[in-house]
Amino acid sequence: MTWRARTWAPLVLTAVTGLGAVVLATVVKNLTGRTRPDSWWQLLPETGFSFPSRHTTVATALLLIAAYLLARHTRTHVAVLAWWPGACALAALVAASRVYLGVHWATDVLAAAALGAAWALTVITAHLLLRRRRSVARQGHELPGPGTVTGG
Numbered sequence: 001m002t003w004r005a006r007t008w009a010p011l012v013l014t015a016v017t018g019l020g021a022v023v024l025a026t027v028v029k030n031l032t033g034r035t036r037p038d039s040w041w042q043l044l045p046e047t048g049f050s051f052p053s054r055h056t057t058v059a060t061a062l063l064l065i066a067a068y069l070l071a072r073h074t075r076t077h078v079a080v081l082a083w084w085p086g087a088c089a090l091a092a093l094v095a096a097s098r099v100y101l102g103v104h105w106a107t108d109v110l111a112a113a114a115l116g117a118a119w120a121l122t123v124i125t126a127h128l129l130l131r132r133r134r135s136v137a138r139q140g141h142e143l144p145g146p147g148t149v150t151g152g
Contacts, residue, residue: 009127010069014062017123021061021116025054028115037102044101052112053104059094060116061123063087068124091116 034051067087071080095109104112 013065013069013123013127017061017065017120018058020123021058021119022054024115024119025052025057025112028052029054034105034108037105044103050104051108052115053095053098053108054112055098056091056095056104056109056112057116057119060091060113061120063091064117064120065123068120 029049029051032051033049035049037050064087067083070083074080074083091113095113098104098109099106
């Protein structure tokens with residue numbers, strides 16, 4: 001997508017989203033210190049803190065940013081509408097797999113999905129605001145700064 005669109009934006013947005021999600025999940029994990037389900041319950045051995053699920057946080061954030069980028073570069077409305085539910089369904093499957101494997105509680109993956117979605121939406125909003133600011137600047141107009149009173 002970076003090559004086709006001739007811009008680094010998709011690569012940068014994906015990297016920022018992925019790295020930010022890892023950092024956010026790790027910080028929250030260390031702050032809460034919640035223990036995982038008992039080891040006899042786990043189908044795969046996992047150690048470390050449980051809340052929130054880092055897999056779910058990162059998967060949700062990356063899948064949503066992918067849906068955003070794909071929707072921006074897709075021409076048909078049907079395809080655009082398919083990216084978002086597809087991304088959400090895949091994120092739900094990742095979350096469900098973490099509970100199924102017994103390495104997370106349901107609340108771990110629900111919070112992680114919310115955290116990943118919030119981070120992805122933050123990145124998307126920042127991208128849209130930067131694009132708008134650049135577009136306005138290219139037209140020779142300047143956006144008012146904070147505290148500036150406009151109008152009459």
